[in-house]
Amino acid sequence: MKAQIGKSPGGPLTVREAGKAEWPRINDLLAEKHPQHAPKRVGHDLRMVVEQGGEWVGVLVWTSGCQRLQDRDEWIGWTNAQRAQRLKLIVQLRRYLLLHEAGTRPNLASEALAAATRALPALWQKRFGFEPALLESFSDVEAHAGTCYRAAGWTAVGLSKGFAKHRGDLYEFHGRPKKLWVRPLGKLAVDALRAPQLPERYEAGATASAHGQLPLAPGQTRSLAAALRMVPDPRAANCKFPLGPLLCVIAMALLSGARDLAQIQRFGWRLRPQQRAHLGFRRRRGTAVYPGPGYSVYRDVLKGLDLEVFAEALTAWLAANRGSLPSALALDGKMIRDTIGVLSLVEVETGVPVALRIMTQKEGDGAHCEKSVARQLVADIPDAQGALLSGDALHTDKVMAQTAVANGADYLLQVKGNQPTIKARLARRTANTPLLPS
Secondary structure, X not given: OEEEEEEEOOEEEEEEEOOHHHHHHHHHHHHHHOOOOOOOXXXXXXXXXXEEOOEEEEEEEEEEOOOOOHHHHHHHOOOHHHHHHHHHHEEEEEEEEEXXXXXXXXXXXXXXXXXXXXXXXXXXXXXXXXXXXEEEEEEEOOOOOOHHHHHOOOEEEEEOOOEEEEEOOEEEEOOOOEEEEEEEOOOOHHHHHHOOOOOHHHXXXXXXXXXXXXXXXXXXXXXXXHHHOOOOOOOOOOOOOOHHHHHHHHHHHHHOOOOOHHHHHHHHHOOOHHHHHHHOOOOOOOOOOOOOOOHHHHHHHXXXXXXXXXXXXXXXXXXXXXXXXXXXXXXXXXXXXXXXXXXXXXXXXXXXXXXXXXXXXXXXXXXXXXXXXXXXXXXXXXXXXXXEEEEOHHHOOHHHHHHHHHOOOEEEEOOOOOOHHHHHHHHHHOOOOOOOOO
């Protein structure tokens, strides 16, 4: 896939993805000409070539974004939970190298960078199956002013702290803070990253895949683990893994976007040793290792667990921490295969849950299906007077509406194809009603 990106002295420039057979040449060029040499592979990796007249004039290396950047995270305004779930939607320009002599090609740096920025979303989608929302990069403040970033539409949002990852969980201080640049890929991209509900276009990239990314602050994580230790353990007394840490991992994995038991197990496996220790996992005797449970451990716990007691413990913890929790804590409508599901009622402005219930099936008419659980949850709200309750099309029925009104609330429910009669009636009544501006 090639894209012509404009006219420069010497002919038009094109940008394309480099094939795997071209990676050794790119690595050699970076090793020879770039002060940081070729990067190690971290997560996703996509390489671009800028050409003019069939000759290479530049190379770019794009990889997964940094796990934590204080200035970036504050600029986005997202929470720990959102960052843990949506980190893959950030792509980092890891290396940028032009092959001409400095000063001989004015504007080439900004022109090529702007074109690569425009080409990146489609190439990333084709290669990895999801659309990114934000780009990030760094410039050395001691060597460059970063003019090409500014000219290409990037924004400086702060500085790094001067540390680089060394190995494992360790970081080295190199003493040279870098200027941090960002480039949203769309007018509403940053709003999407911090929104309580992620837009559908980005959902494919919102998976909890980063090592050690927790949706809660350390103090909240320890508090949640302590609260969940009070849930009765359905297993034998000599179990290898304590129940409190197991339930805490399950809850945080759900908060981070996990959809099945395999993703919960992977979330727990990616926790750092210090994090496992804080949660209460046991250290292997004579070592610094804190083993993590496997798939069967989570499966057996959820099968034998008293789900109502689990829900009550979570709800009590949410109530005790209300006002201090991140805005994206909602667990509404998530099912872990056919084992367990969690439905929550959240504040629309903040996304903070005010009540939570366990469900055992998404569809159906049983006592623990989502519709029945939602009705009971709305009926049990302690102070619904004047509240406006909303829900998706699954909850659009007379019983839900009557339940909300009986508890003093108003309701706003969606109508889709599963309610053809109501949908047709509403279409007729609103046929001449002007739409609100989008």
